[in-house]
Amino acid sequence: MSASSGLPPTLVGTGDLFQLLRDGTPRTRGELAQLSSLARSTITARVEAMLSSGLLEPVGEAASTGGRPPTRFALNRRDRVVLAIDLGASHASVAVSDLSGQVLDERTVVSDIADGPVVVLDRAAAIGVELLAGLGRLPADVAGVGIGVPGPVEHAKGRPANPPIMPGWHDFDVPEHFGRHFSGPILVDNDVNLMALGEYVTSWHSTPHLLLVKVATGIGAGIVTDGRLLRGALGSAGDLGHVQVAGAPADVVCRCGNTGCLEAVAAGPAIAAKLRAKGLDVESSQQIVDAVSAGDIAALQAVREAGRDLGSVLATCVNLLNPSVIVIGGKLSEAGEYLLAGVREVVYQRSLPLATHNLRIVGTSAGSRGAILGASAMVIDAVLAPGAVDEYVAARIA
Amino acid sequence: MSASSGLPPTLVGTGDLFQLLRDGTPRTRGELAQLSSLARSTITARVEAMLSSGLLEPVGEAASTGGRPPTRFALNRRDRVVLAIDLGASHASVAVSDLSGQVLDERTVVSDIADGPVVVLDRAAAIGVELLAGLGRLPADVAGVGIGVPGPVEHAKGRPANPPIMPGWHDFDVPEHFGRHFSGPILVDNDVNLMALGEYVTSWHSTPHLLLVKVATGIGAGIVTDGRLLRGALGSAGDLGHVQVAGAPADVVCRCGNTGCLEAVAAGPAIAAKLRAKGLDVESSQQIVDAVSAGDIAALQAVREAGRDLGSVLATCVNLLNPSVIVIGGKLSEAGEYLLAGVREVVYQRSLPLATHNLRIVGTSAGSRGAILGASAMVIDAVLAPGAVDEYVAARIA
CATH class of the missing domain: 3.30.420.40 (ATPase, nucleotide binding domain)
Incomplete structure (x- = not known):
């Protein structure tokens, strides 16, 4: 159960319903009612809220069984974007993906991890801003940021933990620093975990x-x-x-x-x-x-x-x-x-x-792009989880 | 989201609400509303259904803030019992626990696993029936059965998989056989997993x-x-x-x-x-x-x-x-x-x-009782999960 936020009681559970739509398969209200056992009135209210928030979009009509054909809805994967960053010993790759994990643009530059967290993270953030601009998107469109680093990370805190080849990074608060540039959760993990x-x-x-x-x-x-x-x-x-x-x-x-x-x-x-x-x-x-x-x-x-x-x-x-x-x-x-x-x-x-x-x-x-794809997937998992969707919808329709 | 069953739409999600009560901590309707963000009317309907089903019980009153003191509710851990069985190379232990995992009675007998699945399982079932009778409970009160065996098990199917010291057990359908004696899910796992x-x-x-x-x-x-x-x-x-x-x-x-x-x-x-x-x-x-x-x-x-x-x-x-x-x-x-x-x-x-x-x-x-305690915990996890609670409540209040 998602611990919600400012949603009216009838809309609590919108994020739960959304789980039936996050794989991108378009579904009608009737199909959602059947899959969820929720009342039609509940489905209608929650779908309406998700449409208003921009997270869902109508995607054409289903075959009619007589009368007006029912509308299908699916995840609007362009509603927001995800910033995925892979920091290696001597490179930095930055990508922008949509909410389905599809990479929209990416760039890799030479970057020495030993330059330390402030220099390296600001370098990656600047590339991110450029990529977003090229796509016509704003930093505020970023749903979240996923960052892979070449060393052990205390994932819950987003801090590298005694990384051997990353001088200056031990216990550095990556989410706090990166949060100055972008909104949404900022999640950090070891690059090999993200490759997996x-x-x-x-x-x-x-x-x-x-x-x-x-x-x-x-x-x-x-x-x-x-x-x-x-x-x-x-x-x-x-x-x-x-x-x-x-x-x-x-x-x-x-x-x-x-x-x-x-x-x-x-x-x-x-x-x-x-x-x-x-x-x-x-x-x-x-x-x-x-x-x-x-x-x-x-x-x-x-x-x-x-x-x-x-x-x-x-x-x-x-x-x-x-x-x-x-x-x-x-x-x-x-x-x-x-x-x-x-x-x-x-x-x-x-x-x-x-x-x-x-x-x-x-x-x-996936080859060398595995960590980028994993960083994007890690963020999408977080921002499309039931509680996060509840909060997002509540904030958008308020 | 639990895929429900025969519950009226307003009661779908009862199992979700129950998760706030399964640790045994008594809570008032107001506390449940605060923790879940659900409407008071929804809380009242779901609590009422769980009380009717026997899964919840009132456990005294909370301190009043003026007016009639509110009632607290908690898991009725005696609503049903769990049968936990640990089969070793040369012993069989059978226990009956309540829904909190507390063992109510248990017995260990000499039993050679090489006697084969029919003999060994029927022996364990007979002990289970005796223990239940001693506690004044019926086989129908059994919420589920957990069985540990000394070899590898394909857990999803409940079948031992080429177990080296268990002649005759390979691919034997333990749930199908044991289901003749008892109701509820019959879950089988390796004894060391259950010890863990x-x-x-x-x-x-x-x-x-x-x-x-x-x-x-x-x-x-x-x-x-x-x-x-x-x-x-x-x-x-x-x-x-x-x-x-x-x-x-x-x-x-x-x-x-x-x-x-x-x-x-x-x-x-x-x-x-x-x-x-x-x-x-x-x-x-x-x-x-x-x-x-x-x-x-x-x-x-x-x-x-x-x-x-x-x-x-x-x-x-x-x-x-x-x-x-x-x-x-x-x-x-x-x-x-x-x-x-x-x-x-x-x-x-x-x-x-x-x-x-x-x-x-x-x-x-836990010593030698680890597998018994784990077998009980495995079953409780399954029968108190949201979907299982929805179905149980629906069947009881129908």
């Missing part, structure tokens, strides 16, 4: 148990269970990079100070170091991908071996979480089937038969 | 991210995130027993056919085998606990070492799930601090600082 959500909403909506692993300079995972992000007590769930790999050499020291961590054996820098020891001139993840594309045997072997190490940790994840799909993303996933083959080999060997019965292990489909 | 839920509802309600590990003849876990059981795609989530332990000797073959599994190094049979190799006469988990209680040094060492192996796997779980509490249960947890100390040693060494910031690692408080 983005992949889920765009490609895997019918399989609500998904694990997305990002393999690049670091390794992390985002977990969707029962269609919701699993964040854990402090928002650090999915942090796979420092899990100990069974069978890893005990002398491999990780940057975290422990030995045998997954990142220390299977992330980009570890693979590059192995290849340099074999005489290749490789530094970045992109160069590893290029070497694999060029068919370099040492690179193929190293990437496949990294896949096996990743698979050894993912086998544990499979036994623990029983997902129906594992999506491998991040720069190194562009090495394609060689990484996936290594992962599959060990996951199918080390996981329980029941847990791998229907398990699929695939590459990403 | 039982521990959560009785001791950790304010910390919604909990991992319960059962250590006995086998090793398994139940996961609560955001206050809900995480079951995964096919219900096999939490299956830790066959995760590979980093650093485990490669020659330890597990009963599953893999090597280095957690069960093969840290469960009761593995510890007992180590102790027999040192000349102790130990077979069962109980005998290991007895040897620890007697202060046998070899037993202390072996249990602590098992704790370390368990800790190595749990460190991965902590990074992956970020729980706020890990509860160690099962027969071997009765070895007390020696097992816990080994677990803590490795978890705190191998987990990320953020993930262990507020982490507690404790013994079970």
Whole structure:
């Protein structure tokens, strides 16, 4: 039940009714009455309020059963827009989407996360304002803002929590700062969580148990269970990079100070170091991908071996979480089937038969846009929830 | 929004209103109106319907602000009862609880799960009927039945899925069979999941991210995130027993056919085998606990070492799930601090600082009754949900 606000008693529950319309399927008042068991008079009043607020729009007439054909209504996805921001170590992507998650415009610029929160956030906000202007929209049209950052976040507060590669960001109140530029909720999460959500909403909506692993300079995972992000007590769930790999050499020291961590054996820098020891001139993840594309045997072997190490940790994840799909993303996933083959080999060997019965292990489909799409989805989930819709409608028709 | 049933339109949403009363706190009509923003006339109609159905009862008067003091209402927890059943490898426990989860009577008998589903379920049903009769209740008073079994379960269908120690149970339709004896939903889950839920509802309600590990003849876990059981795609989530332990000797073959599994190094049979190799006469988990209680040094060492192996796997779980509490249960947890100390040693060494910031690692408080309490909680969650309450009230006042 939504704790409402200024709505007249007869309109409380408008947000509940709206849930039957938020997927974009047009419906008549009669269909809404049937689906909700609400009285026709209640339906009429709530639909009227949502039309007045701009959140619903009429979308043509249904086939008539005699008499005047009934009108269909659907979510007016252009009623407001969402600002989605993906901050990486060295880039900032900003997008404007409609209320269905469709991206209307986007821009990516070089941006060093180490410039600190004020500089980086103001830079992203300025791009957002420009994009909005280009679309003929105002900052007041923004329903909410979703921001992904490359480090752990205390999601409930919107504050990064000891992020290793984000100097100056620890405990910074992102919503408070960004709220100076835009209205609506300002939600912050780890970029890998948002990649998982983005992949889920765009490609895997019918399989609500998904694990997305990002393999690049670091390794992390985002977990969707029962269609919701699993964040854990402090928002650090999915942090796979420092899990100990069974069978890893005990002398491999990780940057975290422990030995045998997954990142220390299977992330980009570890693979590059192995290849340099074999005489290749490789530094970045992109160069590893290029070497694999060029068919370099040492690179193929190293990437496949990294896949096996990743698979050894993912086998544990499979036994623990029983997902129906594992999506491998991040720069190194562009090495394609060689990484996936290594992962599959060990996951199918080390996981329980029941847990791998229907398990699929695939590459990403959203690619580098996953975090942007996830940031938009996170905001839409929040602003189209029953209570938020009640409040929005109440404010608009007041 | 609950998809209702035969209720008059004005009463749809009764189940929603009931959610404000299900915690047992008595409230007046005025308090309900304030909490729900519903009109007083709507509150009055819905409260009246719930009183007629028996689900609510008046519980004394509130302090008056002048005039006739208003009546308070609360869940009538004796309106119906719940049957909770915990089937182990060699025992069957049956309990009757009220709608608050309070156990009214219970009985445990020797029962071999290998007797097969018909014999074991009919045995449990017969005990249930006896317990009900002793309490002066009829089978028709049963709101629902929760059943825990010692193996994987496809929860949505209520069917065990290839359970290794339950011959004859694979794909058996437990709800269909048990529905011959009792009314209401018949929900089936893995016993370790129910232990996790039982521990959560009785001791950790304010910390919604909990991992319960059962250590006995086998090793398994139940996961609560955001206050809900995480079951995964096919219900096999939490299956830790066959995760590979980093650093485990490669020659330890597990009963599953893999090597280095957690069960093969840290469960009761593995510890007992180590102790027999040192000349102790130990077979069962109980005998290991007895040897620890007697202060046998070899037993202390072996249990602590098992704790370390368990800790190595749990460190991965902590990074992956970020729980706020890990509860160690099962027969071997009765070895007390020696097992816990080994677990803590490795978890705190191998987990990320953020993930262990507020982490507690404790013994079970519900003990062997966890599964019974969880089975009852699972049913109460289902039968007091908004839609179920709508249907119940509609049927009673029809």
